[in-house]
Amino acid sequence: MTQQDLSNYLHVSRKTVSGWENERSFPDIQSVMKMSQLFKVSTDDLLNDDLLIQHYESENKTHLKNQKILKITYVLNIILLILTYVHMFQKVRPHTAFIPIFLIINLLVMMIHSENNSRFKRPLNLFELFGSFVLAMLINLFFDNFDPSLTSVLSSSNYSAAYTLGFVGSQFTLNLETSISFLVIFFMNPFIKHKK
Template identity: 40%
Template sequence: MEISDKLRHYRKQKNLTQKELADKLHLSRKTISGWENGRGYPDIKSIAQLSDIFGVSTDDLLKDNNLLEHYDEQNKQSLRARKIVKVTYYLNFIFILAFYGYIFGLLNDDNSITLLILFGNMILFFANYSDWNRFKQKKQLLGMIIAFILLIFLNAGIIPTNNEFFQLIKGSDQAEDLGVFTGEVIIIILLSICVTLAICFYPRSIKRERDSNNTEN
């Protein structure tokens, strides 16, 4: 019997409507309907809750090849996402150092390429990042906001935006100067986000790997 049929069978056996079951799981009735019609699968946490509600074993609910394949695919996607997050996190450091090198005149290549790569790398990181629950803690969220604000002021002091602003007021070609000023504001914001990423978004999977290695040693 497939998981969809089992859920429908056990729910009716307990004389529960889809809405009542959804309320017990703190989910929507539409989610329960999707499970029972094979349009989706409950996650492991929901399986454990359903096991308690129906009074059956989790093994009984999990005896479905389609469900196991679904979990296997989810696990592969999760591992792939964690690898991408790990790689892009470290690349973020390299690109930040390179860009600051351009700002301080240590590197002389075209920094627009590095800026584009930095932006693309940041997008790839956030597209695969999943540990957003850490910022439900007020301390973590407040720390991230404070770090970002401080970095905005720091980068505004490093990048000569103020000089461009005064040139904009005095200059004859205000449209060109406005473009330069706007570009530098964007650079300040982007660089501040990337440094905040490096400080506040350290992947916990990396920490767990290091703790595991230290325990083995």
């Protein structure tokens, strides 16, 4: 069997198969299982290679580390989201201005350590994600009506147009941030197993 035949069977590129042969990369577990069936060899025989075993052990350690970080950042996301809403409805904001910044940093760390977002590749799931985002934005815009700082800036003529525009822009950015944070809470919960 040629590299091309095997790559066609496994739905990977010929270059990928070549990388496996030269030990520059390693097959994922699904490919190992398919090769086991194709060549009628046990997976133990295919996996009985020290480099391959080390690779999978390293991959497992990375996965466990990422899961731990995801769980910590998920809980932090909930706490920071609550604190951000408290921050939004305060008349004076200077003491808590760092909370939305921490929320952004936390969301970035969470996205970096997220391993499997294949569930968002299906159009129905993308539609659900987009619809949830729009709903979260609408809820945030509704809550803006009760924000004392925003209403005072918009209703007063004491502020310049540039200040008002900057304030409204920062409020919109905060709404985007909290909407994304809501999506993370509902779609990226590391404590429950998602279907792939």
